[in-house]
Amino acid sequence: MDYQLQPFGDNAVMVIFGEKNERSIHQHVQKLADFLQDNPFDWMTAYIPAFTNITLFYEPIKIMQENDTTDPYSVVCKDLESVLGNLQHVPQTPANTIDIPVCYGGAYGPDLEVIAKHNQLTREEVIRIHSQGDYLVYMIGFSPAFPYIGGMPDKINTPRKATPRISIPAGSVGIAGGQTGIYPLASPGGWQIIGRTPLKLFQPASEKPSLLKAGDRVRFTPISEMAYQKWGDAND
Amino acid sequence: MINIQKPGLLTSIQDEGRIGYQQFGIGTSGAMDQLSFRLANWLVGNEGNEAVLEITMLGPTIAFEADALIAICGADLSPAVGKQKLQNGRTFFVRKGSVLRFGTCRSGCRAYLAIAGGFAVADVMESKSTYLLANIGGYQGRALQQGDSLQAGECTETAKKLLVSLRNKLGSTAHVWQAPWGVSDSFCKSFSQKIIPIRVTHGKHFDNFDAASRKNFFAKPFHISSQSDRMGYRLENNKLINLSNKQLLSEAVRFGTIQVPPDGNPIVLMADHQTTGGYPKIAEVATVDLPLLAQAKPGDQIQFQSISLAEAHKLMLEREKALQLLRLQINQQFEMA
Numbered sequence: 426m427d428y429q430l431q432p433f434g435d436n437a438v439m440v441i442f443g444e445k446n447e448r449s450i451h452q453h454v455q456k457l458a459d460f461l462q463d464n465p466f467d468w469m470t471a472y473i474p475a476f477t478n479i480t481l482f483y484e485p486i487k488i489m490q491e492n493d494t495t496d497p498y499s500v501v502c503k504d505l506e507s508v509l510g511n512l513q514h515v516p517q518t519p520a521n522t523i524d525i526p527v528c529y530g531g532a533y534g535p536d537l538e539v540i541a542k543h544n545q546l547t548r549e550e551v552i553r554i555h556s557q558g559d560y561l562v563y564m565i566g567f568s569p570a571f572p573y574i575g576g577m578p579d580k581i582n583t584p585r586k587a588t589p590r591i592s593i594p595a596g597s598v599g600i601a602g603g604q605t606g607i608y609p610l611a612s613p614g615g616w617q618i619i620g621r622t623p624l625k626l627f628q629p630a631s632e633k634p635s636l637l638k639a640g641d642r643v644r645f646t647p648i649s650e651m652a653y654q655k656w657g658d659a660n661d
Numbered sequence: 662m663i664n665i666q667k668p669g670l671l672t673s674i675q676d677e678g679r680i681g682y683q684q685f686g687i688g689t690s691g692a693m694d695q696l697s698f699r700l701a702n703w704l705v706g707n708e709g710n711e712a713v714l715e716i717t718m719l720g721p722t723i724a725f726e727a728d729a730l731i732a733i734c735g736a737d738l739s740p741a742v743g744k745q746k747l748q749n750g751r752t753f754f755v756r757k758g759s760v761l762r763f764g765t766c767r768s769g770c771r772a773y774l775a776i777a778g779g780f781a782v783a784d785v786m787e788s789k790s791t792y793l794l795a796n797i798g799g800y801q802g803r804a805l806q807q808g809d810s811l812q813a814g815e816c817t818e819t820a821k822k823l824l825v826s827l828r829n830k831l832g833s834t835a836h837v838w839q840a841p842w843g844v845s846d847s848f849c850k851s852f853s854q855k856i857i858p859i860r861v862t863h864g865k866h867f868d869n870f871d872a873a874s875r876k877n878f879f880a881k882p883f884h885i886s887s888q889s890d891r892m893g894y895r896l897e898n899n900k901l902i903n904l905s906n907k908q909l910l911s912e913a914v915r916f917g918t919i920q921v922p923p924d925g926n927p928i929v930l931m932a933d934h935q936t937t938g939g940y941p942k943i944a945e946v947a948t949v950d951l952p953l954l955a956q957a958k959p960g961d962q963i964q965f966q967s968i969s970l971a972e973a974h975k976l977m978l979e980r981e982k983a984l985q986l987l988r989l990q991i992n993q994q995f996e997m998a
Contacts, residue, residue, distance in 0.1 A: 566937030
């Protein structure tokens with residue numbers, strides 16, 4: 426497991442495992458994220474896993490005062506190196522698989538036809554391909570609980586809309602190029618909308634404010650409009 | 662116990678910030694100027710992380726429906742109760758029935774109004790900060806509006822003692838009484854400079870920029886554009902050229918990251934920034950200068966100065982030592998009052 430430590434401003438460090446967006450690199454990110462979740466360093470205030478690296482925020486003053494040093498970055502690196510050295514021998518935690526029910530097409534997925542036409546497929550084929558992908562959440566970012574999901578089959582790759590929509594409802598599942606994603610909050614956006622999930626991705630009042638976390642596997646399951654509405658009622 | 666008669670330009674409840682939820686895409690928010698935020702809290706006997714009002718340029722009108730101990734730090738927005746002007750960096754007893762108004766913005770951009778006990782709103786993910794983008798935290802997840810009523814929390818024993826002591830000293834006609842001590846405004850004066858110096862360390866992609874951009878980044882001042890808010894400051898007047906055309910993968914950003922989108926005009930990310938971003942990062946603002954930057958307003962000029970990581974940490978420690986000394990002195994005044 427190769428890595429590089431880099432200072433990121435005066436209160437963060439980036440642990441870089443590589444440059445390429447590959448599952449093998451993301452596995453290292455995930456291993457460290459799992460470790461930090463269960464064993465946070467006492468100087469760590471937050472961490473952000475990304476595609477090829479993970480950023481840890483620290484409290485320089487706390488470290489300087491508690492360790493009687495003027496070099497908090499060295500303390501952070503030393504702690505990280507000892508953990509990263511052992512981490513290669515730790516087995517990967519099995520990923521959670523989260524089922525995301527999606528009502529495809531119709532009013533919930535106004536761009537299903539666009540995607541089908543662009544790829545010379547029928548609507549049914551698009552739904553089948555999208556719901557059979559092997560998906561991995563690489564990171565959560567951009568906006569609260571927004572998952573960057575990799576693994577969409579290239580057969581349904583579709584460019585963004587030329588003109589973004591002013592408002593896309595929360596729960597909308599979209600495609601942008603080779604990526605698929607879910608809007609946790611209503612927001613403007615240029616993604617091709619293929620369907621909508623009744624699940625709430627952003628739950629600010631919950632212990633776990635984001636339904637998904639980096640490293641989760643995702644399975645999209647087609648549901649009917651009636652099932653979607655029933656789900657919605659159960660949520661209210 | 663306070664009622665918002667006029668909301669001002671942008672008045673919101675903020676504290677230290679929502680720390681530790683960034684892995685879920687939840688931004689930290691919190692007071693833009695953490696220094697003034699902490700000082701204001703200490704001046705009313707709070708621990709230092711109670712929720713305060715962050716007041717932007719044009720202040721609100723606030724009616725006090727109960728006696729209160731308050732302090733204002735940061736920008737000078739000409740606060741007054743009736744004819745009596747309130748000085749920044751002082752502790753005030755304000756009698757029930759008083760109305761606090763703000764006037765001209767004399768210096769800085771953001772004032773912090775602390776009240777003994779802090780503003781009592783529910784915690785969302787362990788913080789009272791308003792996160793405007795997601796409509797959570799603070800008062801109903803939004804900026805304050807006319808008619809909103811806010812309660813103060815339970816004050817500390819020292820604050821209670823001071824409240825009683827100041828109330829007794831106040832004449833029967835006056836509405837407000839100023840404690841006979843205060844903190845020096847040397848920090849506040851630094852935001853009135855013509856060109857505000859901001860210290861930075863090099864960013865991850867500094868070397869991707871062409872030689873002229875790397876030089877001009879420090880040699881030429883930037884203007885803060887009118888499109889600047891709690892999420893970020895857009896900078897103008899000094900376009901930067903990125904030599905690398907490689908698409909970057911999104912990754913973590915921080916309060917103080919200076920990123921450069923393809924148009925070459927940098928953006929400094931501020932308290933309400935998104936947790937991740939995909940633009941190249943030319944520099945990172947030193948934590949010690951974030952409060953100063955938070956007091957710069959659209960139209961102001963700033964100039965970056967390069968410092969090492971070691972210097973950034975040294976400055977941070979010096980600042981903290983000075984602040985702790987100040988805190989000790991404030992606490993002593995409270996004991997003697």
